[in-house]
Amino acid sequence: MLLKICHLYPDLLDLYGDRGNIIALERRCYWRGIDVEITRITLGEQLNFKDWDIVFMGGGSDREQSILFQDLHDRAENLAAAINDGLVMLNICGGLQMMGKYYQTADGSKIPGIEILDLWTVAGAKRLIGNVCIELGEAADTGEGEFKLPTLVGFENHSGQTFLGGLKPLGKVVKGFGNNGNDGMEGFVYKNVFGTYLHGPLLPKNPHFADMLLARAIERRWGTVGLAKLDDSLEIEAHQYIVNRLKQT
Numbered sequence: 001m002l003l004k005i006c007h008l009y010p011d012l013l014d015l016y017g018d019r020g021n022i023i024a025l026e027r028r029c030y031w032r033g034i035d036v037e038i039t040r041i042t043l044g045e046q047l048n049f050k051d052w053d054i055v056f057m058g059g060g061s062d063r064e065q066s067i068l069f070q071d072l073h074d075r076a077e078n079l080a081a082a083i084n085d086g087l088v089m090l091n092i093c094g095g096l097q098m099m100g101k102y103y104q105t106a107d108g109s110k111i112p113g114i115e116i117l118d119l120w121t122v123a124g125a126k127r128l129i130g131n132v133c134i135e136l137g138e139a140a141d142t143g144e145g146e147f148k149l150p151t152l153v154g155f156e157n158h159s160g161q162t163f164l165g166g167l168k169p170l171g172k173v174v175k176g177f178g179n180n181g182n183d184g185m186e187g188f189v190y191k192n193v194f195g196t197y198l199h200g201p202l203l204p205k206n207p208h209f210a211d212m213l214l215a216r217a218i219e220r221r222w223g224t225v226g227l228a229k230l231d232d233s234l235e236i237e238a239h240q241y242i243v244n245r246l247k248q249t
């Protein structure tokens with residue numbers, strides 16, 4: 001079994017250690033004896049999304065988003081087809097914004113999104129910064145068993161306020177701002193595509209979420225094979241500690 005992971009625009013979209021998410025996926029496979037191939041794709045490089053099991057796009061500043069939007073736009077049709085075929089994808093912050101209709105920056109100009117998903121983003125007057133805890137919605141069920149957790153924790157830093165059209169959120173905000181600081185929603189879920197404002201890195205802090213992505217990718221390619229259980233007791237303890245701390249503040 002060889003799981004193929006594509007890191008999109010690692011040179012442009014890598015705020016706050018987003019790259020750690022790739023390391024977490026790779027390590028969790030390695031510990032289970034699953035081979036992983038990681039390919040980094042940036043501006044102008046050839047890629048067919050149907051060849052990949054997991055695609056990751058991190059966050060970036062407005063500047064980087066405007067540098068890459070045309071390149072991403074040129075790939076939109078190919079990406080949409082793979083998404084419809086069940087591609088597993090994780091989009092963080094700026095990466096989330098690029099999947100939607102547009103991102104309107106503070107000066108009123110619009111960076112076009114690739115319009116695969118029904119969401120749009122408008123920069124607000126204040127940055128939404130801080131630690132976040134969300135309660136996962138059903139669409140992002142992380143499975144059964146001892147290590148199933150109902151929460152995600154992370155860190156957000158964005159001026160963009162995102163609004164979902166017909167999309168389901170990834171979860172409900174327990175602490176922090178989430179998509180826009182108003183409607184209590186955080187991120188989105190569409191088929192096997194997940195978006196969130198949680199940087200962090202997200203996956204080391206939320207190993208149950210990492211495994212949900214891996215399980216979906218493996219199931220899509222090889223059918224249900226199940227994931228061997230790892231000893232996540234330290235990660236879970238750290239996760240619970242921060243959940244409890246955030247709930248108290």
Ligand code: GLN
Pocket residue numbers: 015058059060061062065092093094095157158159160161
């Ligand atoms: N440029 C976007 C914003 O500030 C995204 C930032 C990010 O990816 N952290 O809203």
